[in-house]
Amino acid sequence: MGATHDDSIRITGAREHNLKNVDLEIPKGRITVFTGVSGSGKSSVVFDTVAVESQRQLNETFTWYVRNQLPKHERPKADTIERLSPAIVVDQRPLGGGARSTVGTLTDIYAILRVLYSRCGTPSAGEATAYSFNDPAGMCPECAGLGCTTRIDLDRFLDTGRSLNGGAIRFPPLAVGTAGWQIYATSGLFDPDKPLDRYTPREWDLLLYGKGFTVKRGERAYNNTYEGLVENFDRRYVKRDVSALSEKARAMVRGFVREGTCPVCGGARLTAAALKSLVAGRSIAEMAALEVTELSDVLRGIDPAEEPVGAAVAARAVTALDRLTGIGLGYLSLDRPAATLSGGEGQRLKMVRHLGSSLTGMTYVFDEPSTGLHPSDVRRLNDLLVRLRDKGNTVLVVEHDRDVIAVADHVVDMGPGAGAQGGEVVFAGTVRGLAAADTPTGRGLRRVTGVKADVRTPVDWLTVRDVTLHNLKGVDFRVPTGVLTVVTGVAGSGKSTLVSEAFVGAHPEAVVVDQSAIGVSARSTPATYLGAMDAVRALFARENGVPAGLFSFNAAGACEECRGRGVIHTDLAYMDPVTSTCEACRGRRYKDEVLGLTLSGRSVAEVLEMTAEEAVAFFGAGGPAAAGSGGDEAAGIERKLAALVEVGLGYLTLGQSVSSLSGGERQRLKLATRLHRTGSVYVLDEPTTGLHMADVAGLLELLDRLVDDGNTVLVIEHDLDVVKRADWVVDLGPGGGRRGGEIVYAGTPRGLLAARGSVTADCLRGSLG
Numbered sequence: 001m002g003a004t005h006d007d008s009i010r011i012t013g014a015r016e017h018n019l020k021n022v023d024l025e026i027p028k029g030r031i032t033v034f035t036g037v038s039g040s041g042k043s044s045v046v047f048d049t050v051a052v053e054s055q056r057q058l059n060e061t062f063t064w065y066v067r068n069q070l071p072k073h074e075r076p077k078a079d080t081i082e083r084l085s086p087a088i089v090v091d092q093r094p095l096g097g098g099a100r101s102t103v104g105t106l107t108d109i110y111a112i113l114r115v116l117y118s119r120c121g122t123p124s125a126g127e128a129t130a131y132s133f134n135d136p137a138g139m140c141p142e143c144a145g146l147g148c149t150t151r152i153d154l155d156r157f158l159d160t161g162r163s164l165n166g167g168a169i170r171f172p173p174l175a176v177g178t179a180g181w182q183i184y185a186t187s188g189l190f191d192p193d194k195p196l197d198r199y200t201p202r203e204w205d206l207l208l209y210g211k212g213f214t215v216k217r218g219e220r221a222y223n224n225t226y227e228g229l230v231e232n233f234d235r236r237y238v239k240r241d242v243s244a245l246s247e248k249a250r251a252m253v254r255g256f257v258r259e260g261t262c263p264v265c266g267g268a269r270l271t272a273a274a275l276k277s278l279v280a281g282r283s284i285a286e287m288a289a290l291e292v293t294e295l296s297d298v299l300r301g302i303d304p305a306e307e308p309v310g311a312a313v314a315a316r317a318v319t320a321l322d323r324l325t326g327i328g329l330g331y332l333s334l335d336r337p338a339a340t341l342s343g344g345e346g347q348r349l350k351m352v353r354h355l356g357s358s359l360t361g362m363t364y365v366f367d368e369p370s371t372g373l374h375p376s377d378v379r380r381l382n383d384l385l386v387r388l389r390d391k392g393n394t395v396l397v398v399e400h401d402r403d404v405i406a407v408a409d410h411v412v413d414m415g416p417g418a419g420a421q422g423g424e425v426v427f428a429g430t431v432r433g434l435a436a437a438d439t440p441t442g443r444g445l446r447r448v449t450g451v452k453a454d455v456r457t458p459v460d461w462l463t464v465r466d467v468t469l470h471n472l473k474g475v476d477f478r479v480p481t482g483v484l485t486v487v488t489g490v491a492g493s494g495k496s497t498l499v500s501e502a503f504v505g506a507h508p509e510a511v512v513v514d515q516s517a518i519g520v521s522a523r524s525t526p527a528t529y530l531g532a533m534d535a536v537r538a539l540f541a542r543e544n545g546v547p548a549g550l551f552s553f554n555a556a557g558a559c560e561e562c563r564g565r566g567v568i569h570t571d572l573a574y575m576d577p578v579t580s581t582c583e584a585c586r587g588r589r590y591k592d593e594v595l596g597l598t599l600s601g602r603s604v605a606e607v608l609e610m611t612a613e614e615a616v617a618f619f620g621a622g623g624p625a626a627a628g629s630g631g632d633e634a635a636g637i638e639r640k641l642a643a644l645v646e647v648g649l650g651y652l653t654l655g656q657s658v659s660s661l662s663g664g665e666r667q668r669l670k671l672a673t674r675l676h677r678t679g680s681v682y683v684l685d686e687p688t689t690g691l692h693m694a695d696v697a698g699l700l701e702l703l704d705r706l707v708d709d710g711n712t713v714l715v716i717e718h719d720l721d722v723v724k725r726a727d728w729v730v731d732l733g734p735g736g737g738r739r740g741g742e743i744v745y746a747g748t749p750r751g752l753l754a755a756r757g758s759v760t761a762d763c764l765r766g767s768l769g
């Protein structure tokens with residue numbers, strides 16, 4: 001180890017996950033980038049050691065009472081961790097807040113606008129809460145500030161080709177013969193044998209919205225009880241506390257409703273009074289619907305001579321808005337629901353919040369902040385990291401992007417390999433030193449690849465025409481089949497909208513491999529997800545002459561303490577849940593008697609601790625298969641796990657919880673289950689997320705093999721190494737949001753090199769050194 005500085009975070013003997021007694025110094029007040037192949041141990045150092053210990057030490061400074069309310073962190077496995085400063089983790093986990101949270105509320109810019117309207121809006125609606133859709137004073141009474149309402153879906157509810165007697169009402173509680181149905185069919189108001197599509201407008205209105213008639217039901221007459229179908233449905237299922245309904249009833253009702261824009265506020269979420277109040281000719285909802293850059297221009301236009309107070313408040317909003325633009329999010333609008341943002345956009349929003357704060361002496365920790373960023377935007381990202389540092393903070397970044405690595409004051413390269421082959425610091429020093437180092441990252445930095453010249457010839461074309469969704473301006477999109485197509489463009493240019501919504505919507509046969517959460521139980525592991533676990537259990541059962549169920553971690557053989565999860569979750573009302581290793585089984589998930597049963601000398605827990613790569617060797621030649629029985633099962637397991645290795649996940653253990661995987665890892669895990677098809681159209685959104693330069697080469701080989709096997713591959717990607725290997729490139733732009741939404745180039749990557757007016761082309765030329 002080099003000289004010891006007082007101004008360094010010092011770690012000795014770190015052993016989380018695969019770390020091999022790592023000793024490390026991280027300079028304070030500097031930007032340190034952690035590099036290395038996936039699974040080498042970057043996160044284990046940065047998140048699981050530094051950030052966790054910092055949080056734990058901070059919690060210890062609170063009183064016993066407060067401490068008891070905070071999540072408990074187990075001390076990371078390390079000998080010493082010294083001179084930490086409080087850490088703030090800026091990751092890609094979804095932003096909370098639910099349906100009420102928008103870009104405007106998350107950044108607090110909407111709160112500034114509310115102050116502006118309460119002071120300067122004409123007519124004023126009142127104080128600042130009168131403009132808040134999260135406050136009863138300001139929220140639209142119809143939709144409670146959500147902007148959308150649940151409404152009956154009449155297309156599903158009624159079959160207008162039929163009569164009431166003929167079953168026109170499809171909703172089961174009002175089926176022919178029921179008491180509910182009688183209200184309509186035997187009321188005397190309608191001809192029960194007349195198909196609904198021949199009703200007069202008046203009859204139609206009566207059927208849906210009529211109210212307060214005396215009606216007959218069978219032989220009896222009822223006073224003023226008639227209620228049209230829509231009124232009745234709303235009262236019973238919509239305008240009430242739906243949590244009182246059974247889950248079954250709710251599921252049934254869900255089939256007959258549709259989410260729609262609130263008819264009262266038109267989606268603006270606010271009361272009529274708030275929407276009438278104008279500043280610079282616009283309502284607050286109209287302001288929130290503008291793109292950030294446009295809003296900034298409008299607010300700048302408020303004249304301090306005429307509106308001294310308003311101009312001062314607006315100036316505060318402008319400062320915050322320009323920060324958003326500065327990080328490449330100028331195409332968003334304040335009314336954009338948080339739930340519709342991508343992980344990368346969310347991370348950059350969180351960054352903006354921290355930039356606005358005046359904290360100093362903190363440690364900021366970032367997880368691959370370049371995700372979703374076009375190479376041309378990475379420069380702005382670097383500016384932000386530098387500004388955080390220059391405010392007196394320590395900045396730690398896990399990153400693969402060579403342009404982000406370039407901004408580092410200090411680099412820590414983990415490796416050399418993944419899992420058991422990693423866990424060491426293979427290089428620590430300057431970027432220049434790393435570029436000369438004999439490590440996978442050093443070699444990756446030195447390698448400059450050219451643009452592919454001999455591209456494949458398309459077999460045919462798949463098309464979507466005149467797409468106008470979100471910002472797309474009547475785009476005709478043609479995707480060649482039998483080749484590798486890459487869609488590029490700056491953030492917000494419309495790539496996801498065009499590919500994941502329009503194209504996939506028009507071609508439902510496409511195999512979409514995305515980064516979304518895998519809807520599986522807390523016990524799911526790569527082995528169960530791939531369907532390899534049944535065969536593993538069968539092999540253990542046959543070998544030991546016991547039932548296979550014993551080896552299932554949700555049945556008889558499971559540890560009773562943790563029910564086979566290996567960990568214990570403690571839920572806290574308002575905090576992140578705390579997870580600790582189960583003491584009864586020490587994380588091994590099984591009862592002791594099950595752990596005594598072996599296959600080729602290994603217990604089931606030991607098999608689950610193997611990486612996919614190790615397990616391929618274990619179940620392959622020389623493994624249980626060679627022992628005689630169970631050859632088919634072993635071969636099946638080997639084949640499924642080999643797919644994991646093929647997609648670059650050979651370092652995952654069979655028993656690792658699927659919920660602990662990153663977005664990029666989840667995407668590759670899904671890909672592993674969908675390999676070996678032919679004639680398919682694969683659609684992937686940024687598959688290089690989380691991949692080291694060395695792993696990108698492996699991913700490219702895999703994509704090439706998919707194409708050679710007779711598939712069509714369509715990817716959204718920023719990584720220029722992927723763009724260079726494409727057969728066909730479609731570049732969207734020229735900018736983001738309203739300034740994007742057009743195809744600025746479609747053709748071969750070679751042709752892109754010569755293209756003008758495309759920022760992707762500029763970056764591609766720049767990358768050739």
Ligand code: ADP
Nearest residue numbers: 017018038039040041042043044419651652660
């Ligand atoms: P990187 O950040 O470089 O991709 P990680 O630090 O996430 O690498 O992982 C290093 C090793 O630790 C890998 O072998 C990985 O499978 C393992 N690992 C990571 N998280 C866990 C976990 N929660 N439980 C068990 N093993 C883990």
Ligand code: ADP
Nearest residue numbers: 331332340470471491492493494495496497737
């Ligand atoms: P890219 O994938 O190139 O980053 P997107 O397709 O995500 O771009 O976005 C294109 C435009 O559509 C942007 O202006 C973005 O704000 C807008 N947009 C994307 N998704 C939504 C959504 N769910 N609701 C409203 N606007 C959206």
Ligand code: ZN
Nearest residue numbers: 140143262265
């Ligand atoms: Zn409303």
Ligand code: ZN
Nearest residue numbers: 559562582585
């Ligand atoms: Zn247990």
